[in-house]
Amino acid sequence: MLRLTERRRAVVIEKLPDLANLILGSTFLGQFLTDRPFSIVLAAAGVGVWAGLACSSLWWPRMGDYLGIFIIGAGVLLITGTVVLLDWLARRKERQSRDRAA
Numbered sequence: 001m002l003r004l005t006e007r008r009r010a011v012v013i014e015k016l017p018d019l020a021n022l023i024l025g026s027t028f029l030g031q032f033l034t035d036r037p038f039s040i041v042l043a044a045a046g047v048g049v050w051a052g053l054a055c056s057s058l059w060w061p062r063m064g065d066y067l068g069i070f071i072i073g074a075g076v077l078l079i080t081g082t083v084v085l086l087d088w089l090a091r092r093k094e095r096q097s098r099d100r101a102a
Contacts (some may be wrong), residue, residue, distance in 0.1 A: 012072070016057035023079065024050035041089070045082045052078070 004012065017032025031038050085100055 013057055014055050020050045020053035020057070023053070036090075039086075042086055045086065049075070049079055049082065 024046050027049070028043045031042065056072075056075065
């Protein structure tokens with residue numbers, strides 16, 4: 001089981017908003033740098049993860065170690081699941097458009 005000291009917990013709490021901003025930038029603003037059309041699903045997922053991480057950085061100092069660890073673990077699983085789902089959807093769309101052209 002992971003137990004964080006006060007100093008490590010403070011560092012994690014301090015860096016959660018940075019992680020949230022990085023995710024928002026890559027999922028929402030990063031779409032303007034690609035040749036693909038703007039995806040509302042990806043943008044909404046990015047905004048949702050950003051809001052969740054930003055809120056958890058505000059609530060975590062008031063919670064115990066266990067709940068904070070649960071929130072971080074759930075956030076990591078949510079991010080991973082979102083990326084996998086969006087990658088699968090993009091590949092499926094590319095396969096369908098390739099099959100129609102052939």
